[in-house]
Amino acid sequence: xxxxxxxxxxxxxxxxxxxxxxxxxxxxxxxxxxxxxxxxxxxxxxxxxxxxxxxxxxxxxxxxxxxxxxxxxxxxxxxxxxxxxxxxxxxxxxxxxxxxxxxxxxxxxxxxxxxxxxxxxxxxxxxxxxxxxxxxxxxxxxxxxxxxxxxxxxxxxxxxxxxxxxxxxxxxxxxxxxxxxxxxxxxxxxxxxxxxxxxxxxxxxxxxxxxxxxxxxxxxxxxxxxxxxxxxxxxxxxxxxxxxxxxxxxxxxxxxxxxxxxxxxxxxxxxxxxxxxxxxxxxxxxx
Numbered sequence: 001x002x003x004x005x006x007x008x009x010x011x012x013x014x015x016x017x018x019x020x021x022x023x024x025x026x027x028x029x030x031x032x033x034x035x036x037x038x039x040x041x042x043x044x045x046x047x048x049x050x051x052x053x054x055x056x057x058x059x060x061x062x063x064x065x066x067x068x069x070x071x072x073x074x075x076x077x078x079x080x081x082x083x084x085x086x087x088x089x090x091x092x093x094x095x096x097x098x099x100x101x102x103x104x105x106x107x108x109x110x111x112x113x114x115x116x117x118x119x120x121x122x123x124x125x126x127x128x129x130x131x132x133x134x135x136x137x138x139x140x141x142x143x144x145x146x147x148x149x150x151x152x153x154x155x156x157x158x159x160x161x162x163x164x165x166x167x168x169x170x171x172x173x174x175x176x177x178x179x180x181x182x183x184x185x186x187x188x189x190x191x192x193x194x195x196x197x198x199x200x201x202x203x204x205x206x207x208x209x210x211x212x213x214x215x216x217x218x219x220x221x222x223x224x225x226x227x228x229x230x231x232x233x234x235x236x237x238x239x240x241x242x243x244x245x246x247x248x249x250x251x252x253x254x255x256x257x258x259x260x261x262x263x264x265x266x267x268x269x270x271x272x273x274x275x276x277x278x279x280x281x282x283x284x285x286x287x
Contacts, residue, residue: 028059028060028061029060029061029062029063031056032056032057032058032059032060032063032067033057033060033063035053035054035056035057035067036053036054036057036060036063036066036067036070038053039051039052039053039054039057039067039070039071039074040070043070043073043074043077050070050074051071051074051075051078054067054068054070054071054074055067055071057070058071058091064095065091065092065095065096065098065101066092066096066101068088068089068091068092068095069088069089069092069101069104069105071088072085072086072087072088072089072092072105072108073085073108075088076108076111076112079115082112082113082115082116085108085112086109086112086113089105089106089108089109090105090109092105093105093106099132099133100133102132102133103129103130103132103133103136103139104129104136106125106126106128106129106132106139107125107126107129107136107138107139107142109125109128110122110123110124110125110126110129110139110142110143110146111142113125114142114145114146114149117149117153119146119147119149119150119153120150122142122146123143123146123147123150126139126140126142126143126146127143130143
């Protein structure tokens with residue numbers, strides 16, 4: 001998350017006022033001093049390339065710390081060279097004993113860290129600036145600002161963590177509820193299936209019992225129909241004629257005829273035997 005940062009930067013670039021002039025006869029220092037002066041002019045005009053000129057000035061025998069500080073300030077203006085700027089300020093701090101310049105260098109180190117939202121490291125840099133120079137009000141102001149920003153960041157992180165935990169808890173509860181609902185639906189479906197199967201079995205059993213009853217009823221109906229048909233047949237069959245007293249019945253007549261036929265057959269047989277023996281014999285009939 002980006003923050004609007006109000007900085008009270010050290011706006012000045014250290015010039016040579018207050019520093020003893022070095023004899024221009026020193027060729028190396030002369031060229032380095034010229035680079036520093038040209039770099040200051042470019043920085044004040046807002047032109048780019050001042051940091052390179054200040055880097056050339058760091059070879060000066062007595063103004064190297066000033067050149068390093070000014071190079072750090074020039075790098076800060078680019079907005080994306082905070083690490084290089086901090087290295088230049090650290091070099092400046094180690095290269096001189098001027099408390100004011102050291103405090104300003106620590107303050108600007110804190111500013112680069114604050115712009116990168118590294119609040120904890122920025123706070124330590126501002127504290128270092130105040131330890132070197134307790135009268136550095138710009139460092140004191142930005143220290144207070146960094147503390148507020150750190151507190152807001154921690155509160156925001158804590159809030160985001162709580163929201164994440166709450167979201168995870170809600171998601172877990174939702175997943176659990178969905179799982180329980182699915183299990184309940186599955187159990188209900190299984191129960192319905194079992195009930196349907198039981199009902200189907202009962203229906204099949206009822207149909208079977210009904211079929212048995214119908215078959216038994218059909219058997220009984222068939223038997224009753226048979227008995228009724230037999231009764232009707234018996235009723236429709238003509239009754240045998242009653243025998244008149246003194247009259248031979250048909251059955252007796254048939255038996256008599258059968259007896260006569262058998263007797264005739266026996267007589268014929270005897271005649272055949274007699275002829276075969278060549279004898280004549282009178283045969284008397286029984287009747």
